[in-house]
Amino acid sequence: MLVQGGRITEVGPSLAMPAGGAEIVLSGTTLLPGLIEGHSHLLLHPYNETS
Numbered sequence: 001m002l003v004q005g006g007r008i009t010e011v012g013p014s015l016a017m018p019a020g021g022a023e024i025v026l027s028g029t030t031l032l033p034g035l036i037e038g039h040s041h042l043l044l045h046p047y048n049e050t051s
Contacts, residue, residue, distance in 0.1 A: 001031065008033055 002010040002018070017023060 001033065 001008055002015050002021075004018075
């Protein structure tokens, strides 16, 4: 995946590394750009459930 200016510009297995680019190796992981984890029930309870 090639990111330029904070946006994904290209995706594919044979992208060329641009001059000055940085490679981030994510072996054994899954990349889901734009996915927001929406199942944490953030702020669902107005109290601390651990106390």
